[in-house]
Amino acid sequence: MLNTKKKYLKYKQKYLNLKKMIGGGIDASYKKNDDILTLTYRIDDYNKEIKYRIIDKLGEGNYGIVHKIIKDGDTKNTFIFKEGIRNDYQSYKEGINSNLLKNILDDDMLVLFQGKYESDFLISTYNGNDLLKEFNKNKQQIKKKYANTTTQLLELLHTINKNNIFHNDIKLENITIKDDKVYLIDFGFLTQSKSNIGTFTSMSYNGVITLLTVYNFNAYYKVFPKLKTFLKDTDIVGFFYCCIDLLFLTETDDYSSFNILHSLNISTYKEDDIYRLFDLFYFILPESERYIMEEPDYSKYDSKLPYKDTAKSIFGNFPDENTNLFRFMAYIYYKIKLYLIKNQTQQIWYKDFLKIMSACFLPDFNYDEFKKDFENIVSQFSKLPDDITPYLDYCSCTGPVLGSDSSSIPVLGSDSSSIPVLGSDSSSIPVLGSDSSSGSDSSFGFGSGPNLGLGTSHRSHTI
Numbered sequence: 001m002l003n004t005k006k007k008y009l010k011y012k013q014k015y016l017n018l019k020k021m022i023g024g025g026i027d028a029s030y031k032k033n034d035d036i037l038t039l040t041y042r043i044d045d046y047n048k049e050i051k052y053r054i055i056d057k058l059g060e061g062n063y064g065i066v067h068k069i070i071k072d073g074d075t076k077n078t079f080i081f082k083e084g085i086r087n088d089y090q091s092y093k094e095g096i097n098s099n100l101l102k103n104i105l106d107d108d109m110l111v112l113f114q115g116k117y118e119s120d121f122l123i124s125t126y127n128g129n130d131l132l133k134e135f136n137k138n139k140q141q142i143k144k145k146y147a148n149t150t151t152q153l154l155e156l157l158h159t160i161n162k163n164n165i166f167h168n169d170i171k172l173e174n175i176t177i178k179d180d181k182v183y184l185i186d187f188g189f190l191t192q193s194k195s196n197i198g199t200f201t202s203m204s205y206n207g208v209i210t211l212l213t214v215y216n217f218n219a220y221y222k223v224f225p226k227l228k229t230f231l232k233d234t235d236i237v238g239f240f241y242c243c244i245d246l247l248f249l250t251e252t253d254d255y256s257s258f259n260i261l262h263s264l265n266i267s268t269y270k271e272d273d274i275y276r277l278f279d280l281f282y283f284i285l286p287e288s289e290r291y292i293m294e295e296p297d298y299s300k301y302d303s304k305l306p307y308k309d310t311a312k313s314i315f316g317n318f319p320d321e322n323t324n325l326f327r328f329m330a331y332i333y334y335k336i337k338l339y340l341i342k343n344q345t346q347q348i349w350y351k352d353f354l355k356i357m358s359a360c361f362l363p364d365f366n367y368d369e370f371k372k373d374f375e376n377i378v379s380q381f382s383k384l385p386d387d388i389t390p391y392l393d394y395c396s397c398t399g400p401v402l403g404s405d406s407s408s409i410p411v412l413g414s415d416s417s418s419i420p421v422l423g424s425d426s427s428s429i430p431v432l433g434s435d436s437s438s439g440s441d442s443s444f445g446f447g448s449g450p451n452l453g454l455g456t457s458h459r460s461h462t463i
Contacts, residue, residue: 026041026042027041027042027116028040028041028113028115028121030083035053036052036072037051037052037053037054037067037069037081038050038051038052039052039123050071050072051072052079053069053072054067054069055067055068055069055070058080063082064082064085065082065083065084066080066081067080067081067082068081068126077125078126079112079123079125080126082121082122084121085122093187093188093190094111094122094186094187095111095122096114097188097190097191098110098111098114098124098187098190100165101160101187104160104165105160108127108183109127109183109184109185110124111187112124124185126178127176127183127185128176128178128179130173131173131175131177131242132172132254132255134176136249136253145177145180146378147378147379148180149182150242151375151378152181152182153175154239154371156182157170157235157236158367160184160235161233161234164192165191166194166195166196166233166234167198167202167235168189168190168195168197168202168207168238169188169198170239170241170242171199171201171202171238171245174186193233194206194210195234195235196210197210197214198238200266200277201257202235202237203277204231204232204235204236204237205227205237205281205363206231206233208274208277208278209228212274215271217271217274217275219275220293223292230289230363232365236365237361240361241257244256244260244332247336256339259335260331261277263335264280264304266280284324284325284327285325286322286325286362287322287323287324288321304331305327305330305331306330306334308323310327310330311330314333314351315330318355322358325361326355329354329355329358332354333351333354336350336354342386342387342389343385343388343389345384346384346385349377349380349384353377353378356370356373356374356377357374359373
């Protein structure tokens with residue numbers, strides 16, 4: 001028994017020594033011979049070898065080739081092997097960034113080996129399919145597992161955020177699930193101290209400001225310091241859209257959050273679209289926080305989002321200073337209504353759900369207060385009836401009339417499997433549907449104004 005314990009401690013120490021070197025990568029090389037992978041690394045002035053067997057190819061793209069592997073003689077544990085990683089892509093930073101999460105997340109979420117040269121590799125534990133792949137194959141499981149999956153994700157994000165670490169790229173493909181346990185993966189965009197650039201539906205307001213700054217889009221630069229005095233660094237915006245996307249997977253096969261932004265003419269990393277994303281964040285801020293800029297022209301928002309009376313007919317009472325936020329929630333509600341709501345019980349649940357989720361966009365977001373409300377609402381999801389019954393969605397609208405003609409609604413779940421990532425050669429978010437040239441959403445009766453900006457021109461705003 002004593003010898004067994006000594007062997008275990010010796011193995012554990014070697015493992016920990018290896019992990020210490022991951023921060024700068026390790027001197028290592030690998031060879032592939034058919035399905036055999038041999039990793040050679042140097043430690044304590046000795047060359048060591050580990051043999052793996054490649055059992056599956058999971059994907060290939062700008063970030064290299066991804067394989068599933070098992071250690072020779074050990075069929076219980078499965079690993080991920082990424083090869084050919086270029087050091088100008090975010091994947092090259094995964095191992096280095098992963099080190100920031102030591103003693104914060106479980107070890108099986110961290111990178112085990114990270115090479116340190118161009119066209120190098122990394123090895124990490126395989127923690128199941130990503131949520132997009134897992135629930136596309138098992139749509140019938142979404143309803144049953146939604147509460148458990150999303151509450152675990154919320155807890156993981158709170159854990160890293162309270163330690164002043166931010167993932168910045170929260171989306172279904174960067175979250176995996178195995179034996180009902182949820183894991184975070186892909187730490188290429190991970191930062192310490194402040195949130196940073198990510199994909200459109202994962203960036204916090206501060207992330208958008210960073211993106212504008214990095215790209216030297218300077219129309220609003222004078223207000224950035226004032227905004228940062230009350231904006232929080234957070235991953236909770238990405239959490240919001242993940243929850244929405246997972247709900248839509250019950251009826252579609254891909255990301256629906258991008259369709260929400262695309263229908264507001266936000267679809268590329270080009271200057272005008274980034275300004276529109278900034279404008280959207282500013283527009284839905286509480287009214288008391290919008291004093292820092294001269295009052296913009298909101299008329300083009302009025303042509304896109306339901307009016308205040310419409311929002312109140314959906315969500316009931318809400319603070320007047322959050323009117324624009326709830327107009328945005330009403331906009332999302334009508335997207336959901338078209339695809340997901342089948343009866344009055346579901347209708348009530350989705351309205352309550354969005355009212356709670358709106359907190360994700362508030363500058364004073366409080367995790368402890370949100371967690372209680374969130375856990376309560378998602379615990380009800382699995383109990384919702386699925387029968388299709390007529391229901392009355394009364395709406396005392398004084399704003400744009402919500403049209404019934406859905407012929408021009410963008411088709412969700414079409415050919416849109418790739419998500420644009422900064423640093424790749426993909427400059428635009430794939431359109432979930434047909435022609436992306438106009439970005440209009442006339443089927444919702446909110447008008448088809450081509451610009452989401454606060455005013456006629458971004459360059460003419462008075463700061």
